[in-house]
Amino acid sequence: MDKIKFAIPKGSLEKATAEFFSKSGFKIGASERTYRPSINDPKIEMKVLRPQEIPVFVSEGLQDIGITGEDWVKENKADVEVLQNLEYGKIRLVIAVPESVPEGTTLGEFMESIWVQGKNFRISTEYLNIASEYLKSTPQYKKRFGDAEPMLVTPWWKKGDNPRAKIFLSFGATEAKPPENSDCIMDVTETGTTIEANNLRIIETVLKS
Numbered sequence: 001m002d003k004i005k006f007a008i009p010k011g012s013l014e015k016a017t018a019e020f021f022s023k024s025g026f027k028i029g030a031s032e033r034t035y036r037p038s039i040n041d042p043k044i045e046m047k048v049l050r051p052q053e054i055p056v057f058v059s060e061g062l063q064d065i066g067i068t069g070e071d072w073v074k075e076n077k078a079d080v081e082v083l084q085n086l087e088y089g090k091i092r093l094v095i096a097v098p099e100s101v102p103e104g105t106t107l108g109e110f111m112e113s114i115w116v117q118g119k120n121f122r123i124s125t126e127y128l129n130i131a132s133e134y135l136k137s138t139p140q141y142k143k144r145f146g147d148a149e150p151m152l153v154t155p156w157w158k159k160g161d162n163p164r165a166k167i168f169l170s171f172g173a174t175e176a177k178p179p180e181n182s183d184c185i186m187d188v189t190e191t192g193t194t195i196e197a198n199n200l201r202i203i204e205t206v207l208k209s
Contacts, residue, residue: 004044007058007066009051010035016088017067052126055080070209071188075127090190093127093207095134096175096200097184107184107204108138111165114183115144120163124170124177125186128152131167132160134186134206141165175200 008017008028021028021039028046030037035048049057054066055078065083071093073080095107105113111121125131132150135141144164151160154169170177174187175198188209189195192202 003042005047005062005064006044007047007049007054007063007068008037009054009066009068010048011051013051013067013069013089014048020086020088052076071127071130071207074207075129077129091188091209092190092205093130093186093188093209094192094195094202095184095186095204095206096195096202098178099199099201101201101203103201105203106138107134108140110184110203111135111138112140112144115164121165122168122182123166123184123186124168124174124182126170126174127186128154128167128169130206131186135165135167
């Protein structure tokens with residue numbers, strides 16, 4: 001009988017995932033160097049992967065089941081069945097702007113304030129697809145550009161037909177990007193402390209995961 005290929009996340013969810021398995025009666029044995037931890041069930045084959053990748057590998061049939069965040073399921077538009085919310089690793093995906101932006105400003109209003117100056121709007125994030133859909137959903141974007149796709153910018157390619165709204169792929173330290181490299185960010189947070197420490201303020205919550 002084939003083993004169940006079970007993907008578990010590396011990174012911020014790793015410790016909480018091990019605790020979840022322990023409470024469920026499973027013991028995961030691993031060293032810091034291995035990505036194939038043992039488990040006290042001969043029917044299960046464990047593998048540690050980045051949470052960003054797990055929805056894709058499950059949807060492609062390369063893993064049978066996995067634990068990841070709802071944010072990455074949505075970002076990858078993965079064709080997977082969500083079996084259960086495990087109620088740990090809670091985060092918010094938020095829009096944060098420099099503290100100099102007036103309180104109460106919405107993302108749409110902030111973008112419009114940049115466009116009326118003849119400038120292009122720039123946002124940095126790990127979540128290109130979610131950011132693109134979110135920008136397009138604002139009344140200000142719809143009024144100016146209709147269904148035009150924001151331009152996605154990565155080190156390897158550019159995609160989209162609207163350079164007036166550029167979404168830059170971030171590889172981390174996203175909070176450091178404004179104001180020189182982007183006008184604002186879309187990033188995950190638990191407490192908001194790191195965002196505040198970098199002189200940014202949350203103005204909108206995109207999703208909770």
